[in-house]
Amino acid sequence: MSENAYLQRLFQRYYSEKREDIPKVNSFEKREFGFIPWNKQIMIRHLAFRELGDLREKLALEGPRHVYSSGTLYEEPDHLDMNQKGYNGCDLIIDIDVDHFFTPCKEHHDTWSCKECGLTGKGMPDKKCKKCGNNKFKNVAWVCDKCLEIAKQSIVRLAHDFLLPDFGIQESELNIAFSGHRGYHIKIENEKMRSLSSDGRREIADYLSGNNISYEILGFKSKSNNIYGLRRENIGWSQKIMDKIEDLLKGPSSDIEHLLEKLNFSKNKIESFKNSKDVFLHIITSKNTQNIWAIEGYSHNGWITFLNGIAKEIGIEIDEPVTIDIHRLIRYPGTLHGKTGFKVQELTLKELDFFTPLDEPKKNLDPIVFYGKNVNLKLKIIDNVIPTIKIKGETFGPYKEGDIIEVPNHVAVMLLSKEVATLL
Template sequence: MLLDEAFNAFMRRHKSFGSEGELHEYLTSMIPAHCYYSVAYYKYPSAANMSDKGWSGSDLIFDLDADHLPNAPNNYSEMLDNVKVETLRLYDFLTKDFGFSEDDIQIIFSGGRGYHIHITEDNIKDLDSNQRREVIDYLSAKGLNLSHLFHHKRFVPELQKDGDDLDLNINSGWRKRLNAYIISYLQDSLDSSNALEVLTSHKGIGERKASMIIDLCKDKKELNKIKEGNFNSLFNIDKNLILSIAEQGIEKIRLNIDEPVTADIKRLIRLPGSLHGGSGLKVIPLTYSQLKDFNPLVDAIVFNETPTLINIQTEQKFELNGMKFDLDVGIQEIPEFAAIYLMCRGVAEHES
């Protein structure tokens, strides 16, 4: 994406390059404000019409944006902290539930408000848009039916005809995750000073039932049964308690991901190594271990501390490169990296 002399943005598309050097030469000569590439693979990538390109597959892409998370804070630093946690949770789903290896997964800081995850494994490249939406449905728990997770004849008669057991198969997937959540919830309730209050917050649970649940969970034998996915004893106290905790667990475990990005098999996405034109921060590829300690407001900065004059249009308060800024309207001299950041956001102009 380029800017014309009037600073209006326009796209230059359908470009292909024979080598990394050729791409580098093009970018340094054009100096684009934003740089994207297609996640799709084409037989004829330089063809001007999409129908002539010959689509032959696409990486599986996930876009995690701080703006899409519930209760997103206004503070940029806090937004980035939240979305990093969500990215780490997605990585956990992809490796444990889908079986992708670390070599299959590329993590990219977008340079803006979040992260992109690319799955490059060959077996997923032929997935169509609907199949990719099903991946998002799984991650976001869309359509998840608790009666199909719990095996009990009162919920799913065809699954349990001879018994009356409430069993959560905990081998993998959402069953395993919900089992872990329920155990954690019960143990945290027991350890808290207001265990009765926590348990009675569930519909139909009074103090008597809450006391019975506490006594039950203190029994190591019964607690081990629960850990193995057998909830019969709890079900006998109140049939709706486990379902209530599980529904709460789903809301806490489910992911918030931009579905249109994942479903789009011809998506354009930011080029790693380029600069984000809305922040001046670098689009950086990361490993899982690097992500855990990654601080984008320090590690994605590429400009220096050369004093730079800018004319600020509105009051600005932010933190960047370990420095806090509280700037009034008007001409200010600040480090180059901070000046670039404000100019990219469109709240300041360079003052010569």
């Protein structure tokens, strides 16, 4: 039996046994569904279901590799012509995926190879291949508790620093889900937000990420050789930036040093900043101040670089196209991710705080549905290098091509789903 056939049967059995675990999302019958089957890499779109039972039945019957539904509501979600579907608005979707941002541990567990010349490397590939200049790579990305923790913290910050206080969104409107692989998404179900155009959604994406801020509009300006900075009293991004600067100045000097180094400031400038730290803190926190930002070596451009660095620390690295696109499909909650076999796990904001996807103690929140400590499978590794994986408190690997291994069911499902091993 081929690996895919094996996995498909496993998925079919799961969907048969766990029918009740597949939830019904709001406006279920108005959403478009899409499946990716096991036998080819294409998305079968334009599907719709009147009843939840129909979906559950289809899942049990076909056990698809990936299952998606639209954030968009349509009059006729199964119409083949997008223009004839009858657009009824779209939920706002925010996707945070480790694939899109740097984490130090990627150097240990992610690999890439250039599709043109075959050059290989670890971590994230450059924009273009160093050897041949091609920009297409084959990436092998691995789940890792550190990466997932960073993604989780981004979701927590997104909710607590942006969505709830700034956008006034209710916690009950947030539908958070662990994607089953390398990230999380939030679907915001809010009637008013459904009317937003792509342009409007782009504005929200910019607000969340801090892209395209104009510091001049926020109040930063140079006048007569003086630089007048931002103020904390100014609601919005100005306040966020000033809060962050205040925290930075109140913290250890090493934090300042670390940030300024990252921004490529010279040693002299870093020292100069550190020496002026207390005076600067006084200027930005005092009410009776002229608000002149004067640190030796910092010109208008220097301050802009600094502010950009601060904004980057505050902003959330979201997958912007997902937020902007009004016809995007996202993973359906409760279904399985075909690259890991993990479940797309819905979570409340409170549950998210303590959620540890690779070692979740609460059974009802555990995305590793094929957990089988005592059920071992024998596999042959067919990929160059498999990094060390820590899952359910146990460490597996590293493995190399040709290794014959015996691992618990959930690890085997993951390795087979990732197509780096074959059944023996």
